[in-house]
Amino acid sequence: MATAPAISTRSLPSFEGLRPSTVRVSLVRLPLRAAGLTQRPVRGLVVRAATPIAPKYTSLKPLADRVLVKIKTVEEKTGGGILLPTTAQTKPQGGEVVAVGEGRTVGKNKVDIGVKTGTSVLYSKYAGTELDFNGSNHLILKEDDIVGILETDDIKDLKPLNDRVLIKVAAAEEKTAGGLLLTEATKEKPSVGTVIAVGPGSLDGEGNRKPLSLSPGNTIMYSKYAGNEFKGSDGSDYIALRASDVMAVLS
Numbered sequence: 001m002a003t004a005p006a007i008s009t010r011s012l013p014s015f016e017g018l019r020p021s022t023v024r025v026s027l028v029r030l031p032l033r034a035a036g037l038t039q040r041p042v043r044g045l046v047v048r049a050a051t052p053i054a055p056k057y058t059s060l061k062p063l064a065d066r067v068l069v070k071i072k073t074v075e076e077k078t079g080g081g082i083l084l085p086t087t088a089q090t091k092p093q094g095g096e097v098v099a100v101g102e103g104r105t106v107g108k109n110k111v112d113i114g115v116k117t118g119t120s121v122l123y124s125k126y127a128g129t130e131l132d133f134n135g136s137n138h139l140i141l142k143e144d145d146i147v148g149i150l151e152t153d154d155i156k157d158l159k160p161l162n163d164r165v166l167i168k169v170a171a172a173e174e175k176t177a178g179g180l181l182l183t184e185a186t187k188e189k190p191s192v193g194t195v196i197a198v199g200p201g202s203l204d205g206e207g208n209r210k211p212l213s214l215s216p217g218n219t220i221m222y223s224k225y226a227g228n229e230f231k232g233s234d235g236s237d238y239i240a241l242r243a244s245d246v247m248a249v250l251s
Contacts, residue, residue: 050130050137060133061099062140067113068099069121071130071137093228094122094150095139109207113143114161122147122158122240125228147228147240148199155230155238160199165214165246167193167222169237191224192250193239202243212243219250 053060062068072094097120100113115121128141148160158166170192195218201211214220227241 050132053131053133058134060131060138060140062101064101065104065111065113065143066101066140067097067115067121067143067146069095069123069128069139069141070098071095071139093125093147093230094120096120098138100143106203106207107205111203111207115143115146115149119149120151122150122228122230148197154233156196156232156234158197158238158240160197160240162199163202163212163243164199164240165195165212165243166197167220167227167239167241168196168232169193169239192219192221194219196238198243214243214246214249220246221248221250222246 060068097115097117099117100115103110103112105111123139123141124145124147127145128139131138131140144162146161147164148158148166150158156166156168160166195214195216197216198212198214201209204210222239222241223245226245227239230238230240232238
């Protein structure tokens with residue numbers, strides 16, 4: 001154990017109204033081992049947020065309008081075969097429906113779940129509760145948190161559900177109104193795009209579908225921080241959001 005030399009204030013000049021004191025300050029340096037620490041490299045911590053379901057439970061039946069989805073496996077490599085570190089692996093927003101509830105009653109009508117088991121779906125990024133069930137990651141969520149059905153690997157083929165709308169985001173402006181070139185850092189994120197597909201509409205108080213007023217091909221302006229963003233296979237940006245987040249139709 002090493003101790004730093006003591007420091008005395010007697011050698012310091014005194015000021016009016018202050019008296020010299022004999023305060024002693026000792027600095028103690030503890031070896032790593034004495035402090036309970038070692039010099040071995042620290043490995044990355046793995047945090048599992050999923051709620052574990054005991055192995056003795058082999059089936060899970062969602063209630064009402066809830067859906068059980070088996071989460072798609074996280075991509076551990078890029079398309080070129082490069083291994084991705086955990087911090088760079090994108091959290092999946094899709095999976096396969098493995099169980100559905102019996103639906104819900106709206107008004108006097110019984111409304112069934114709009115997706116079936118075996119269907120591939122995309123869901124809102126922060127929706128539902130993650131489960132570690134039967135050795136795989138699952139998500140139990142409300143049907144309304146499902147963005148749409150996607151049976152291919154291309155987001156432009158998404159079939160939105162309920163009041164969701166799929167939009168292809170317009171390219172960012174390359175120049176200012178005065179003709180100055182914009183760098184990537186100064187390009188403003190656009191909130192304008194073209195409607196690619198629309199859902200069947202939301203339910204009214206009696207459980208009937210109310211069709212959306214938007215149509216594929218419409219150019220629209222939407223709320224800046226709404227929806228779920230996706231990257232298309234062609235490199236284009238897409239966003240799926242609720243029709244209520246569309247602010248205007250442009251022409």
